[in-house]
Amino acid sequence: MVSSKDVAKHAGVSQTTVSRVLNTPELVKPKTIEKVMQAIEELNYVPNDIARSLVQKKTGIITLISGPLHNPFFVDTTTAIVNYVNARGYKVNVYFGTEDNLNSIYNAVLETKADAIILSSMLYQDDLFYKLEKLAIPFIMFNRKHKENRHFVEIDNVQAGYLATKHVLSLGHDSLCWIGGPHQMSTFYGRYLGFEQALQDYGLDAKLVPTFLTNTNKMDIERAFAELLQLEKRPTAICAATDAIAIEILNLCLERGFQVPRDFNIIGIDNVELSKHHSIALTTVGLTSEENLGFIAIEKLFEVMEKKSTCIRQTESVKIFPRNTTCKIN
Amino acid sequence: MVSSKDVAKHAGVSQTTVSRVLNTPELVKPKTIEKVMQAIEELNYVPNDIARSLVQKKTGIITLISGPLHNPFFVDTTTAIVNYVNARGYKVNVYFGTEDNLNSIYNAVLETKADAIILSSMLYQDDLFYKLEKLAIPFIMFNRKHKENRHFVEIDNVQAGYLATKHVLSLGHDSLCWIGGPHQMSTFYGRYLGFEQALQDYGLDAKLVPTFLTNTNKMDIERAFAELLQLEKRPTAICAATDAIAIEILNLCLERGFQVPRDFNIIGIDNVELSKHHSIALTTVGLTSEENLGFIAIEKLFEVMEKKSTCIRQTESVKIFPRNTTCKIN
DNA sequence: TAAAGAAATGAATACGTAACCATTTTGGTG
């Protein structure tokens, strides 16, 4: 391992000067720069970013705790976040959280010296929030909100649930069902509230509408769908709390020989890239703006890092994207 | 920032003992451990992993240079790699390489002290290979091979191209075309060779078969497809070098009102998770084994890190997965 | 040419940990 001391010796200058050549060359004589650069070349010197981090107390690392990539929402956000962070000259430590590994991820993250944290795994009531505040480094949640109501970027979940539901209701469906996730997550809870509200506006009793709250892995969704098929009165429209769920339901429908939207209407929320594929063509609700939610969040996080803001609370408006998995009831 | 020195003072022991309590508690008297642990609690001490890295010359970081996630192949491999690495207690620095940003990624990576590098962005002739060997840290390529023929895990690309092509030929298609990527990548070149070989085996002249070599972003694939549609004699079967290309071609077909497989047969290579979705149901060629290629590669990389192996050269066998985007010609 | 100020360089130190070596304490044995 060749260090800046080696370079210094080789160039006949002090280590300080080597450091200056790399960081503040305007303070060093051109001839000296040349000498040092040549020594760097000859010795194949590469600065040690760990040592630099130690002394500067900046690691240049952003920690991202994402959901798993089999959820296409996280494909979009991870792409946006990683690319943005790298373009800003930072590195990204990525974790994919599931029900199983989340705690060990938190342990690892809390011991890691990152410059900031961006995450989408927080529950509405979660002690993690307070641990992160104690860490005293900037953090932001995307697609999740904590009850303390700080440091988040989300879509208007209630409105999203409302618009999705209203869409199928206005197509004439009166036999709906809801497939969502655990209500400890602000996302699912908010969307469900919107669902309820829309039913109410159409004079339907939410209590009579089948509701499946499931974990969002493949197996549990399949279980929920199996239950759905057992219902006395099969719904004609399935409102899924996320595109990920919707797309998996679509898969299960086709797998069992159903046709969509003939046998089932399906609507999602998130407007993920995959939903636009013409094989899928999922009707969904998504951001009014063209931006990706992960992008908005990471941009805001950098604002906080740069002390341009101190606390982000942002709720983005949504609209409906009608595609081919919903249609007028005959 | 509370350090182990602060803990030491607070507990009335030396910093050495604090370090020992955390790393080799079996060398410390139980009563002392207790004292120190209490001090750690009270002061809310968290070890500084940067300082540890500096002294131990191990960062606990694996660098992953992946392709972009809009390519579903990289969704699968990134998932496998990140989860494996984290389960092993390491962190992952992720980069998504494209034509544009690859050089700046390389610059960043070469200055970063990672314990190992796993990448899928290497060209067959690429100076990067030699720079990485100079770095003297373990690295492995997945899905790419360098001409030096070291440090790689790949599928049998020639065989894959061969099987895919033979499949559509055996279905009665005699009007094929090939949509692939730049031949500087071993993956594309090998698969094309297999394509040629299969044509030859069926008595067709590869030189007369339309071949589109394109960059693998959406826009360039669309351009290639537009060209394809201009051909005097439209092929009945499209052999795509990757599932990513195949799935995008499928999208373009549907977008333009074509039906698959009626108007076009489409076959891919990689057997990505998405290809199994019943909306897509892409016929493809993939690993004989159940494992993900990224998983195999990262597992091998850890073997190298643990000195159990020194150099990986692995080519995995493949088989055909017939689904719904191909059918007998009528 | 001398003096003063600016520019360029260097020496020493801090960052927070693990590791090495030295020292003290403990426990067991004759």
Place this chain on the structure above:
DNA sequence: CACCAAAATGGTTACGTATTCATTTCTTTA
């Protein structure tokens, strides 16, 4: 009780950089 080995602990240093402060060298001006 004395002695010795083993267990437990502590002092010091290294890791490789940036930074602070001091010193030297150069340039300008009277």
